[in-house]
Amino acid sequence: MNQLQFGEIEYLAAWLAGSGIDVAGWGKGEAKQLLDLWREYTSGESCLTDNPPARQIDVAQVIIRRGDRVLVELAQEFADDRRRSRLLPPSEKLKGGESPRAAAWRCLGEELGLREEDVALGQSAQVSEEVGDSPSYPGLPTRYVFHVFEATADSLPDDDFYRDNAAPDDPIRRHLWGWRRE
Template structure:
Protein backbone atom coordinates (compact mmCIF):
# COMPACT_ATOMS: atom_id res chain seq x y z
CA UNK A 1 0.00 0.00 0.00
CA UNK A 2 1.41 3.33 -1.11
CA UNK A 3 1.70 6.13 1.35
CA UNK A 4 0.22 9.53 0.53
CA UNK A 5 2.73 12.25 0.05
CA UNK A 6 2.49 15.01 2.56
CA UNK A 7 1.84 18.51 1.13
CA UNK A 8 4.95 20.70 1.07
CA UNK A 9 5.33 23.22 3.79
CA UNK A 10 3.43 26.44 3.23
CA UNK A 11 6.64 28.40 2.99
CA UNK A 12 7.76 26.26 0.05
CA UNK A 13 4.62 27.04 -2.00
CA UNK A 14 5.40 30.73 -2.34
CA UNK A 15 8.08 30.91 -4.99
CA UNK A 16 7.41 34.57 -6.03
CA UNK A 17 6.87 37.56 -3.77
CA UNK A 18 3.31 38.83 -3.70
CA UNK A 19 2.80 42.24 -5.45
CA UNK A 20 1.59 44.93 -3.09
CA UNK A 21 -2.02 46.08 -3.58
CA UNK A 22 -2.23 49.26 -5.62
CA UNK A 23 -3.24 52.41 -3.78
CA UNK A 24 -6.86 53.24 -4.60
CA UNK A 25 -7.08 56.42 -6.66
CA UNK A 26 -10.04 58.79 -7.04
CA UNK A 27 -13.24 57.18 -8.29
CA UNK A 28 -13.89 57.82 -11.98
CA UNK A 29 -16.49 60.51 -12.73
CA UNK A 30 -19.83 59.16 -13.85
CA UNK A 31 -21.12 60.49 -17.15
CA UNK A 32 -24.03 62.93 -16.87
CA UNK A 33 -27.49 61.44 -16.88
CA UNK A 34 -29.09 61.38 -20.32
CA UNK A 35 -31.91 63.87 -20.89
CA UNK A 36 -35.33 62.67 -19.92
CA UNK A 37 -37.31 61.31 -22.87
CA UNK A 38 -40.12 63.55 -24.08
CA UNK A 39 -43.62 62.83 -22.90
CA UNK A 40 -45.84 61.00 -25.38
CA UNK A 41 -49.62 61.13 -25.68
CA UNK A 42 -51.62 58.59 -27.69
CA UNK A 43 -54.80 60.67 -27.83
CA UNK A 44 -55.92 64.27 -27.66
CA UNK A 45 -57.85 63.53 -24.45
CA UNK A 46 -54.74 62.13 -22.76
CA UNK A 47 -52.85 65.33 -23.59
CA UNK A 48 -55.66 67.49 -22.20
CA UNK A 49 -55.85 65.42 -19.00
CA UNK A 50 -52.08 65.79 -18.50
CA UNK A 51 -51.99 69.53 -19.12
CA UNK A 52 -55.08 70.69 -17.25
CA UNK A 53 -53.70 70.37 -13.67
CA UNK A 54 -50.31 71.77 -14.73
CA UNK A 55 -51.52 74.99 -16.36
CA UNK A 56 -53.10 78.12 -14.88
CA UNK A 57 -56.91 78.01 -14.65
CA UNK A 58 -58.67 78.77 -17.93
CA UNK A 59 -55.42 78.51 -19.91
CA UNK A 60 -56.65 75.66 -22.11
CA UNK A 61 -59.92 77.47 -22.72
CA UNK A 62 -58.00 80.43 -24.20
CA UNK A 63 -56.14 78.31 -26.75
CA UNK A 64 -57.58 78.96 -30.18
CA UNK A 65 -59.95 81.61 -28.78
CA UNK A 66 -57.58 84.44 -27.83
CA UNK A 67 -56.08 86.34 -30.79
CA UNK A 68 -52.86 84.82 -32.12
CA UNK A 69 -53.21 81.53 -30.22
CA UNK A 70 -53.44 77.94 -31.46
CA UNK A 71 -55.63 75.06 -30.32
CA UNK A 72 -54.91 71.98 -28.25
CA UNK A 73 -55.11 69.96 -31.49
CA UNK A 74 -52.31 72.08 -32.93
CA UNK A 75 -50.09 71.15 -29.99
CA UNK A 76 -51.06 67.47 -30.33
CA UNK A 77 -50.07 67.53 -34.01
CA UNK A 78 -46.76 69.27 -33.22
CA UNK A 79 -45.95 66.55 -30.69
CA UNK A 80 -46.98 63.79 -33.10
CA UNK A 81 -44.74 65.17 -35.86
CA UNK A 82 -41.79 65.82 -33.57
CA UNK A 83 -41.97 69.60 -34.09
CA UNK A 84 -41.77 70.08 -30.31
CA UNK A 85 -41.59 68.04 -27.11
CA UNK A 86 -43.00 68.31 -23.60
CA UNK A 87 -40.77 67.73 -20.57
CA UNK A 88 -41.27 67.75 -16.82
CA UNK A 89 -38.37 69.59 -15.13
CA UNK A 90 -36.34 67.48 -12.71
CA UNK A 91 -36.66 70.13 -10.00
CA UNK A 92 -39.86 71.60 -8.54
CA UNK A 93 -42.21 73.17 -9.28
CA UNK A 94 -43.43 70.26 -11.45
CA UNK A 95 -44.59 72.42 -14.36
CA UNK A 96 -44.46 71.13 -17.90
CA UNK A 97 -42.17 72.85 -20.44
CA UNK A 98 -42.57 72.91 -24.21
CA UNK A 99 -39.19 72.43 -25.86
CA UNK A 100 -38.81 73.74 -29.44
CA UNK A 101 -35.80 73.89 -31.76
CA UNK A 102 -36.26 76.62 -34.38
CA UNK A 103 -34.25 77.45 -37.49
CA UNK A 104 -34.42 81.21 -38.09
CA UNK A 105 -33.39 81.98 -41.67
CA UNK A 106 -31.75 85.38 -42.13
CA UNK A 107 -32.25 85.91 -45.87
CA UNK A 108 -30.59 88.89 -47.53
CA UNK A 109 -30.96 90.30 -51.03
CA UNK A 110 -28.25 91.73 -53.26
CA UNK A 111 -28.57 95.12 -51.53
CA UNK A 112 -28.06 93.63 -48.06
CA UNK A 113 -31.67 94.08 -46.90
CA UNK A 114 -33.22 91.33 -44.74
CA UNK A 115 -36.44 89.49 -45.47
CA UNK A 116 -38.98 89.49 -42.60
CA UNK A 117 -42.51 88.21 -42.19
CA UNK A 118 -44.95 90.85 -40.98
CA UNK A 119 -48.20 88.88 -40.67
CA UNK A 120 -50.06 85.68 -41.58
CA UNK A 121 -53.53 84.82 -42.81
CA UNK A 122 -54.89 81.92 -40.73
CA UNK A 123 -57.40 79.27 -41.75
CA UNK A 124 -60.09 80.81 -39.52
CA UNK A 125 -59.81 84.12 -41.39
CA UNK A 126 -57.84 85.98 -38.72
CA UNK A 127 -54.68 87.95 -39.41
CA UNK A 128 -51.83 87.22 -37.01
CA UNK A 129 -49.02 89.76 -36.55
CA UNK A 130 -45.53 88.29 -36.71
CA UNK A 131 -43.39 90.90 -35.04
CA UNK A 132 -41.85 91.20 -37.73
CA UNK A 133 -39.66 88.10 -37.69
CA UNK A 134 -37.36 86.21 -40.07
CA UNK A 135 -38.45 83.12 -41.94
CA UNK A 136 -38.61 80.44 -39.23
CA UNK A 137 -39.29 76.73 -39.05
CA UNK A 138 -39.59 74.24 -36.19
CA UNK A 139 -36.91 71.58 -36.53
CA UNK A 140 -37.78 67.89 -36.57
CA UNK A 141 -35.87 65.13 -34.75
CA UNK A 142 -32.48 64.54 -36.38
CA UNK A 143 -32.88 67.49 -38.76
CA UNK A 144 -30.01 69.96 -39.16
CA UNK A 145 -30.64 73.73 -39.06
CA UNK A 146 -29.64 73.96 -42.73
CA UNK A 147 -32.10 71.22 -43.74
CA UNK A 148 -34.89 72.89 -41.76
CA UNK A 149 -34.05 76.21 -43.42
CA UNK A 150 -34.28 74.66 -46.89
CA UNK A 151 -37.63 73.09 -45.99
CA UNK A 152 -38.90 76.44 -44.72
CA UNK A 153 -38.00 78.11 -48.01
CA UNK A 154 -39.93 75.48 -50.00
CA UNK A 155 -43.01 75.54 -47.74
CA UNK A 156 -43.30 79.29 -47.11
CA UNK A 157 -41.64 81.05 -50.06
CA UNK A 158 -42.59 78.45 -52.68
CA UNK A 159 -40.82 75.85 -54.79
CA UNK A 160 -39.79 78.49 -57.35
CA UNK A 161 -37.76 80.37 -54.73
CA UNK A 162 -34.04 79.73 -55.02
CA UNK A 163 -32.15 80.64 -51.86
CA UNK A 164 -28.53 79.77 -51.13
CA UNK A 165 -28.07 78.41 -47.58
CA UNK A 166 -24.75 79.71 -46.23
CA UNK A 167 -24.52 78.10 -42.79
CA UNK A 168 -25.75 78.17 -39.20
CA UNK A 169 -24.43 80.07 -36.21
CA UNK A 170 -24.16 78.80 -32.65
CA UNK A 171 -27.57 78.22 -31.09
CA UNK A 172 -29.01 80.51 -28.42
CA UNK A 173 -31.75 79.76 -25.91
CA UNK A 174 -34.82 81.86 -25.07
CA UNK A 175 -37.17 80.88 -22.26
CA UNK A 176 -40.59 82.49 -22.05
CA UNK A 177 -44.28 81.71 -22.01
CA UNK A 178 -45.52 80.46 -25.35
CA UNK A 179 -47.48 83.05 -27.33
CA UNK A 180 -49.36 80.32 -29.22
CA UNK A 181 -50.25 78.41 -26.03
CA UNK A 182 -50.74 80.91 -23.16
CA UNK A 183 -49.78 79.58 -19.73
CA UNK A 184 -47.40 76.96 -21.15
CA UNK A 185 -43.71 77.74 -20.43
CA UNK A 186 -41.48 77.25 -23.45
CA UNK A 187 -37.78 76.81 -24.10
CA UNK A 188 -36.77 77.90 -27.60
CA UNK A 189 -33.39 76.79 -28.98
CA UNK A 190 -32.80 79.19 -31.86
CA UNK A 191 -30.46 78.21 -34.69
CA UNK A 192 -29.75 81.26 -36.89
CA UNK A 193 -29.08 80.30 -40.51
CA UNK A 194 -27.67 82.83 -42.99
CA UNK A 195 -28.89 82.72 -46.59
CA UNK A 196 -29.06 84.85 -49.72
CA UNK A 197 -31.55 85.13 -52.56
CA UNK A 198 -30.57 83.62 -55.89
CA UNK A 199 -33.81 83.82 -57.89
CA UNK A 200 -37.58 83.42 -57.73
CA UNK A 201 -38.26 85.94 -54.93
CA UNK A 202 -39.06 89.68 -55.33
CA UNK A 203 -36.08 91.60 -53.95
CA UNK A 204 -37.77 94.85 -52.93
CA UNK A 205 -41.00 96.08 -51.39
CA UNK A 206 -43.69 93.78 -50.01
CA UNK A 207 -45.07 90.52 -51.36
CA UNK A 208 -47.09 87.49 -50.21
CA UNK A 209 -46.87 83.72 -50.65
CA UNK A 210 -49.05 80.64 -50.13
CA UNK A 211 -48.22 78.15 -47.34
CA UNK A 212 -47.77 74.56 -48.53
CA UNK A 213 -46.45 72.77 -45.43
CA UNK A 214 -49.38 72.98 -42.99
CA UNK A 215 -51.69 70.07 -42.14
CA UNK A 216 -54.89 70.04 -44.16
CA UNK A 217 -58.16 68.42 -43.17
CA UNK A 218 -57.45 68.42 -39.42
CA UNK A 219 -60.69 69.77 -38.02
CA UNK A 220 -60.07 72.12 -35.11
CA UNK A 221 -56.43 72.88 -35.96
CA UNK A 222 -55.58 76.43 -37.00
CA UNK A 223 -53.28 76.51 -40.03
CA UNK A 224 -51.45 79.24 -41.93
CA UNK A 225 -52.80 79.99 -45.41
CA UNK A 226 -50.71 82.99 -46.54
CA UNK A 227 -47.49 84.74 -45.53
CA UNK A 228 -46.81 88.46 -45.93
CA UNK A 229 -43.20 89.55 -46.40
CA UNK A 230 -41.21 92.76 -46.45
CA UNK A 231 -37.58 93.74 -47.06
CA UNK A 232 -36.05 95.86 -44.27
CA UNK A 233 -32.74 97.68 -43.95
CA UNK A 234 -30.08 96.21 -41.69
CA UNK A 235 -30.48 97.45 -38.11
CA UNK A 236 -28.93 95.72 -35.11
CA UNK A 237 -31.78 96.59 -32.74
CA UNK A 238 -34.43 95.47 -35.24
CA UNK A 239 -32.64 92.18 -35.77
CA UNK A 240 -32.68 91.53 -32.00
CA UNK A 241 -36.44 92.09 -31.94
CA UNK A 242 -36.91 89.76 -34.89
CA UNK A 243 -35.03 86.98 -33.08
CA UNK A 244 -37.15 87.55 -29.98
CA UNK A 245 -40.28 87.31 -32.14
CA UNK A 246 -39.06 84.00 -33.53
CA UNK A 247 -38.94 82.76 -29.92
CA UNK A 248 -42.59 83.59 -29.39
CA UNK A 249 -42.20 87.04 -27.86
CA UNK A 250 -45.08 89.44 -28.53
CA UNK A 251 -44.41 92.43 -30.71
CA UNK A 252 -43.52 95.65 -28.92
Protein backbone atom coordinates in the same frame (compact mmCIF):
# COMPACT_ATOMS: atom_id res chain seq x y z
CA MET B 1 -37.15 67.06 -16.26
CA ASN B 2 -38.94 64.13 -17.90
CA GLN B 3 -39.92 64.05 -21.56
CA LEU B 4 -43.60 63.16 -21.63
CA GLN B 5 -45.43 60.70 -23.86
CA PHE B 6 -49.10 61.02 -24.76
CA GLY B 7 -51.03 58.40 -26.72
CA GLU B 8 -54.08 60.57 -27.37
CA ILE B 9 -54.93 64.25 -27.42
CA GLU B 10 -57.23 63.80 -24.40
CA TYR B 11 -54.20 62.83 -22.27
CA LEU B 12 -52.36 65.94 -23.45
CA ALA B 13 -55.37 68.09 -22.57
CA ALA B 14 -55.59 66.49 -19.13
CA TRP B 15 -51.86 67.05 -18.50
CA LEU B 16 -52.16 70.72 -19.50
CA ALA B 17 -55.16 71.22 -17.20
CA GLY B 18 -53.44 69.36 -14.35
CA SER B 19 -50.36 71.56 -14.85
CA GLY B 20 -52.45 74.70 -14.47
CA ILE B 21 -52.21 75.70 -18.13
CA ASP B 22 -55.50 77.26 -19.22
CA VAL B 23 -56.25 76.51 -22.87
CA ALA B 24 -59.60 78.34 -22.95
CA GLY B 25 -58.08 81.17 -25.02
CA TRP B 26 -56.29 78.89 -27.47
CA GLY B 27 -57.70 79.04 -30.99
CA LYS B 28 -58.71 82.68 -30.48
CA GLY B 29 -56.93 85.90 -31.38
CA GLU B 30 -53.31 85.10 -32.25
CA ALA B 31 -53.19 81.71 -30.49
CA LYS B 32 -53.19 78.31 -32.13
CA GLN B 33 -55.53 75.49 -31.03
CA LEU B 34 -54.91 72.46 -28.84
CA LEU B 35 -55.15 70.33 -32.01
CA ASP B 36 -52.23 72.31 -33.48
CA LEU B 37 -50.08 71.53 -30.42
CA TRP B 38 -51.08 67.87 -30.75
CA ARG B 39 -50.00 67.81 -34.41
CA GLU B 40 -46.74 69.57 -33.54
CA TYR B 41 -46.10 67.03 -30.76
CA THR B 42 -46.96 63.93 -32.81
CA SER B 43 -44.85 65.11 -35.78
CA GLY B 44 -41.82 65.42 -33.51
CA GLU B 45 -41.62 69.22 -33.82
CA SER B 46 -41.86 69.64 -30.05
CA CYS B 47 -41.52 67.71 -26.86
CA LEU B 48 -43.21 68.40 -23.56
CA THR B 49 -41.64 68.12 -20.14
CA ASP B 50 -42.83 68.41 -16.56
CA ASN B 51 -41.32 69.83 -13.36
CA PRO B 52 -41.89 72.54 -14.51
CA PRO B 53 -44.31 71.97 -17.41
CA ALA B 54 -42.78 73.24 -20.64
CA ARG B 55 -42.65 72.86 -24.41
CA GLN B 56 -39.27 72.48 -26.10
CA ILE B 57 -38.59 73.18 -29.77
CA ASP B 58 -35.61 73.55 -32.09
CA VAL B 59 -36.08 76.22 -34.74
CA ALA B 60 -34.19 76.83 -37.98
CA GLN B 61 -34.21 80.56 -38.82
CA VAL B 62 -32.99 81.97 -42.11
CA ILE B 63 -31.72 85.55 -42.27
CA ILE B 64 -32.09 86.70 -45.87
CA ARG B 65 -30.44 90.06 -46.51
CA ARG B 66 -30.86 92.57 -49.28
CA GLY B 67 -28.56 95.54 -48.69
CA ASP B 68 -29.32 96.94 -45.24
CA ARG B 69 -32.71 95.21 -45.13
CA VAL B 70 -33.75 91.77 -43.87
CA LEU B 71 -36.72 89.69 -44.96
CA VAL B 72 -39.29 89.31 -42.17
CA GLU B 73 -42.66 87.68 -41.92
CA LEU B 74 -44.96 90.62 -41.31
CA ALA B 75 -48.08 88.58 -40.60
CA GLN B 76 -49.64 85.13 -40.78
CA GLU B 77 -53.20 84.36 -41.82
CA PHE B 78 -54.87 81.33 -40.26
CA ALA B 79 -57.14 79.05 -42.26
CA ASP B 80 -60.10 80.49 -40.28
CA ASP B 81 -59.18 84.05 -41.43
CA ARG B 82 -57.64 85.19 -38.14
CA ARG B 83 -54.40 87.13 -38.56
CA ARG B 84 -51.40 87.70 -36.32
CA SER B 85 -48.38 89.99 -36.57
CA ARG B 86 -44.94 88.38 -36.54
CA LEU B 87 -41.92 90.53 -37.53
CA LEU B 88 -39.70 87.44 -37.53
CA PRO B 89 -37.32 86.00 -40.13
CA PRO B 90 -38.34 82.85 -42.02
CA SER B 91 -38.43 80.08 -39.41
CA GLU B 92 -39.37 76.43 -39.17
CA LYS B 93 -39.53 73.98 -36.27
CA LEU B 94 -37.30 70.94 -36.72
CA LYS B 95 -39.12 67.63 -36.95
CA GLY B 96 -37.85 64.62 -34.99
CA GLY B 97 -34.46 63.57 -36.39
CA GLU B 98 -34.29 66.43 -38.92
CA SER B 99 -31.09 68.45 -39.17
CA PRO B 100 -31.25 72.24 -38.74
CA ARG B 101 -30.04 72.72 -42.34
CA ALA B 102 -32.75 70.40 -43.72
CA ALA B 103 -35.37 72.35 -41.73
CA ALA B 104 -34.01 75.62 -43.14
CA TRP B 105 -34.41 74.27 -46.70
CA ARG B 106 -37.93 73.03 -45.85
CA CYS B 107 -38.77 76.49 -44.49
CA LEU B 108 -37.60 78.21 -47.66
CA GLY B 109 -39.70 75.86 -49.81
CA GLU B 110 -42.89 75.73 -47.72
CA GLU B 111 -43.11 79.37 -46.68
CA LEU B 112 -41.43 81.22 -49.56
CA GLY B 113 -41.75 78.82 -52.50
CA LEU B 114 -37.99 78.87 -53.07
CA ARG B 115 -35.95 76.04 -54.56
CA GLU B 116 -32.33 75.24 -53.74
CA GLU B 117 -31.16 76.87 -56.98
CA ASP B 118 -32.89 80.13 -55.88
CA VAL B 119 -30.93 80.46 -52.60
CA ALA B 120 -27.36 80.65 -51.35
CA LEU B 121 -27.67 79.18 -47.83
CA GLY B 122 -24.74 79.45 -45.42
CA GLN B 123 -23.07 76.21 -44.39
CA SER B 124 -23.20 76.66 -40.62
CA ALA B 125 -25.66 78.04 -38.12
CA GLN B 126 -25.26 80.16 -35.01
CA VAL B 127 -27.06 78.56 -32.07
CA SER B 128 -28.82 80.43 -29.27
CA GLU B 129 -31.44 79.64 -26.63
CA GLU B 130 -34.42 81.55 -25.32
CA VAL B 131 -37.12 80.73 -22.79
CA GLY B 132 -40.48 82.48 -22.77
CA ASP B 133 -44.22 82.27 -22.99
CA SER B 134 -45.30 81.02 -26.39
CA PRO B 135 -47.54 83.40 -28.38
CA SER B 136 -48.92 80.33 -30.14
CA TYR B 137 -49.86 78.60 -26.87
CA PRO B 138 -50.30 81.27 -24.16
CA GLY B 139 -49.47 80.06 -20.68
CA LEU B 140 -47.25 77.22 -21.89
CA PRO B 141 -43.60 78.09 -21.16
CA THR B 142 -41.38 77.28 -24.14
CA ARG B 143 -37.65 76.68 -24.48
CA TYR B 144 -36.49 77.64 -27.97
CA VAL B 145 -33.16 76.54 -29.46
CA PHE B 146 -32.53 78.68 -32.54
CA HIS B 147 -30.25 77.54 -35.39
CA VAL B 148 -29.72 80.73 -37.42
CA PHE B 149 -28.48 80.55 -41.03
CA GLU B 150 -27.51 83.43 -43.32
CA ALA B 151 -28.78 83.36 -46.90
CA THR B 152 -29.31 85.36 -50.06
CA ALA B 153 -32.24 84.96 -52.44
CA ASP B 154 -32.36 87.40 -55.33
CA SER B 155 -35.60 86.08 -56.87
CA LEU B 156 -37.89 87.46 -54.12
CA PRO B 157 -40.02 90.56 -54.84
CA ASP B 158 -38.84 93.99 -53.66
CA ASP B 159 -42.26 95.01 -52.29
CA ASP B 160 -44.28 93.30 -49.55
CA PHE B 161 -45.72 90.03 -50.85
CA TYR B 162 -47.90 87.07 -49.85
CA ARG B 163 -47.01 83.41 -50.21
CA ASP B 164 -49.41 80.53 -49.61
CA ASN B 165 -48.18 78.00 -47.07
CA ALA B 166 -47.34 74.67 -48.71
CA ALA B 167 -46.97 72.72 -45.43
CA PRO B 168 -49.62 70.01 -45.01
CA ASP B 169 -51.91 70.29 -41.94
CA ASP B 170 -50.49 73.70 -41.00
CA PRO B 171 -53.00 76.09 -39.40
CA ILE B 172 -51.35 78.99 -41.25
CA ARG B 173 -52.85 79.51 -44.72
CA ARG B 174 -50.50 82.21 -45.98
CA HIS B 175 -47.66 84.51 -44.97
CA LEU B 176 -47.09 88.21 -45.62
CA TRP B 177 -43.40 88.98 -46.17
CA GLY B 178 -41.49 92.23 -46.46
CA TRP B 179 -38.03 93.76 -46.33
CA ARG B 180 -37.28 95.83 -43.24
CA ARG B 181 -34.19 97.64 -41.98
CA GLU B 182 -32.24 95.79 -39.35
